[in-house]
Amino acid sequence: xxxxxxxxxxxxxxxxxxxxxxxxxxxxxxxxxxxxxxxxxxxxxxxxxxxxxxxxxxxxxxxxxxxxxxxxxxxxxxxxxxxxxxxxxxxxxxxxxxxxxxxxxxxxxxxxxxxxxxxxxxxxxxxxxxxxxxxxxxxxxxxxxxxxxxxxxxxxxxxxxxxxxxxxxxxxxxxxxxxxxxxxxxxxxxxxxxxxxxxxxxxxxxxxxxxxxxxxxxxxxxxxxxxxxxxxxxxxxxxxxxxxxxxxxxxxxxxxxxxxxxxxxxxxxxxxxxxxxxxxxxxxxxxxxxxxxxxxxxxxxxxxxxxxxxxxxxxxxxxxxxxxxxxxxxxxxxxxxxxxxxxxxxxxxxxxxxxxxxxxxxxxxxxxxxxxxxxxxxxxxxxxxxxxxxxxxxxxxxxxxxxxxxxxxxxxxxxxxxxxxxxxxxxxxxxxxxxxxxxxxxxxxxxxxxxxxxxxxxxxxxxxxxxxxxxxxxxxxxxxxxxxxxxxxxxxxxxxxxxxxxxxxxx
Amino acid sequence: xxxxxxxxxxxxxxxxxxxxxxxxxxxxxxxxxxxxxxxxxxxxxxxxxxxxxxxxxxxxxxxxxxxxxxxxxxxxxxxxx
Numbered sequence: 001x002x003x004x005x006x007x008x009x010x011x012x013x014x015x016x017x018x019x020x021x022x023x024x025x026x027x028x029x030x031x032x033x034x035x036x037x038x039x040x041x042x043x044x045x046x047x048x049x050x051x052x053x054x055x056x057x058x059x060x061x062x063x064x065x066x067x068x069x070x071x072x073x074x075x076x077x078x079x080x081x082x083x084x085x086x087x088x089x090x091x092x093x094x095x096x097x098x099x100x101x102x103x104x105x106x107x108x109x110x111x112x113x114x115x116x117x118x119x120x121x122x123x124x125x126x127x128x129x130x131x132x133x134x135x136x137x138x139x140x141x142x143x144x145x146x147x148x149x150x151x152x153x154x155x156x157x158x159x160x161x162x163x164x165x166x167x168x169x170x171x172x173x174x175x176x177x178x179x180x181x182x183x184x185x186x187x188x189x190x191x192x193x194x195x196x197x198x199x200x201x202x203x204x205x206x207x208x209x210x211x212x213x214x215x216x217x218x219x220x221x222x223x224x225x226x227x228x229x230x231x232x233x234x235x236x237x238x239x240x241x242x243x244x245x246x247x248x249x250x251x252x253x254x255x256x257x258x259x260x261x262x263x264x265x266x267x268x269x270x271x272x273x274x275x276x277x278x279x280x281x282x283x284x285x286x287x288x289x290x291x292x293x294x295x296x297x298x299x300x301x302x303x304x305x306x307x308x309x310x311x312x313x314x315x316x317x318x319x320x321x322x323x324x325x326x327x328x329x330x331x332x333x334x335x336x337x338x339x340x341x342x343x344x345x346x347x348x349x350x351x352x353x354x355x356x357x358x359x360x361x362x363x364x365x366x367x368x369x370x371x372x373x374x375x376x377x378x379x380x381x382x383x384x385x386x387x388x389x390x391x392x393x394x395x396x397x398x399x400x401x402x403x404x405x406x407x408x409x410x411x412x413x414x415x416x417x418x419x420x421x422x423x424x425x426x427x428x429x430x431x432x433x434x435x436x437x438x439x440x441x442x443x444x445x446x447x448x449x450x451x452x453x454x455x456x457x458x459x460x461x462x463x464x465x466x467x468x469x470x471x472x473x474x475x476x477x478x479x480x481x482x483x484x485x486x487x488x489x490x491x492x493x494x495x496x497x498x499x500x501x502x503x504x505x506x507x
Numbered sequence: 508x509x510x511x512x513x514x515x516x517x518x519x520x521x522x523x524x525x526x527x528x529x530x531x532x533x534x535x536x537x538x539x540x541x542x543x544x545x546x547x548x549x550x551x552x553x554x555x556x557x558x559x560x561x562x563x564x565x566x567x568x569x570x571x572x573x574x575x576x577x578x579x580x581x582x583x584x585x586x587x588x
Binding site for chain 1: 520524539543544548
């Protein structure tokens with residue numbers, strides 16, 4: 001039966017009503033049912049409304065994957081707010097940058113987050129909710145203990161949401177002054193989740209072991225596909241110990257698992273999949289960059305009864321744009337498939353015409369899942385949204401049957417593991433070191449992660465700059481995955497006659 | 508140099524990017540303190556295999572053996588009787 005709901009929040013309330021006693025989320029601390037999760041959503045929503053949230057207000061969160069994450073996220077929506085879920089690996093400076101840019105008035109932050117104290121001390125004007133903690137402040141510094149939210153005497157905020165209302169801002173980079181915040185409406189997310197549910201054929205009986213962060217669009221789509229249909233999310237927040245991940249997957253008898261190419265490369269490098277009972281594993285999804293066909297073959301051999309969905313998408317498209325049906329995996333090796341339902345894809349050449357089969361062009365997409373634009377940045381929005389089409393910056397060609405094959409990227413974003421990284425963010429931080437004359441950051445090929453970060457640094461004359469000094473400064477100011485793996489000192493950067501750095505010469 | 512000193516120096520130099528010994532306690536959890544990520548732990552394993560001539564089995568890749576300097580020191584002692 002097709003749902004009459006118009007937003008994912010409506011769908012969540014429906015799930016909570018019809019699957020009240022089913023498992024919603026199992027994290028490292030607890031296993032909670034849909035009834036318990038809906039109570040948490042109620043409390044968070046009630047708390048926000050009681051503290052003055054108006055429809056459309058932004059509420060930021062720096063919360064690791066957990067039942068609390070889901071409760072806060074849906075609680076913000078239930079109160080009519082806009083979620084701004086931030087990267088939990090980010091340092092205080094990036095978090096401030098995004099919070100300021102989004103004009104968020106509340107920040108939910110994990111009690112044990114290493115940057116919490118730095119933010120609490122400097123977060124003037126911001127109400128800081130200490131998730132899982134007891135730290136309440138006085139009226140001046142507006143710190144709120146988690147218990148205060150849990151004790152909130154609220155009963156089901158019923159704010160009417162329309163599909164055109166803004167639902168979420170997802171920041172995809174954090175350069176000073178120009179953070180890129182993808183704005184998604186309730187209609188965008190609803191349309192995309194519907195399409196994903198259809199091709200994965202998800203139902204309330206499904207459960208997934210999730211290792212992907214919810215603050216990225218891939219993890220975000222996993223959260224919503226499951227919570228809107230009454231399925232279960234089993235959370236594992238670290239891939240540090242692959243053996244443990246596999247034990248959990250077998251013990252929980254999950255039906256789904258999702259990863260990026262490096263997830264599978266990591267698991268296959270240290271784990272013998274045949275050693276685990278994965279007979280209930282119905283499907284695997286892979287997105288976040290091209291997986292080498294050899295790796296896909298190894299997965300298929302190790303899991304002969306499990307369907308593998310290769311997918312492609314962008315945050316700007318809510319999450320998903322294309323998928324390759326498992327039945328076509330052998331016939332269309334290396335392809336990312338075709339457009340998902342309710343989305344149209346065209347490969348356009350430089351003249352703006354539809355490219356002929358075999359001709360490389362830019363992937364352009366049209367559909368209800370395409371973002372509203374970048375938050376407070378018309379110029380960047382106009383560069384990628386033209387006449388209702390999203391210009392993805394990804395280059396591809398089609399074959400004679402219309403299947404898409406990625407050929408590269410037209411932007412210089414670095415793709416390392418599950419992360420997309422703007423070289424500019426890292427260059428800005430390295431440039432702060434007094435002994436650095438100039439710096440250029442590029443992605444360097446890596447078997448496991450796809451790319452790793454490499455910095456070319458021109459030291460100031462007479463300085464005694466060391467690699468460790470640069471990496472230490474990066475460690476203090478950047479998320480761990482943004483620290484350059486290697487640093488090369490050079491006398492000058494290759495430049496064009498007009499002075500533009502030629503990064504392609506450094507790759 | 509003691510096993511502990513070798514491991515401490517390796518972690519300090521490659522993941523904390525400092526030679527300041529006070530930056531790392533031997534009981535600090537690499538996971539909780541955000542010192543290593545999933546590729547970092549693999550690099551540590553390759554380092555241990557090279558440096559101490561041991562083979563880390565997949566099933567030995569657990570926090571009890573690898574999540575702090577002290578855990579690694581005990582693990583190495585068990586592997587090299």
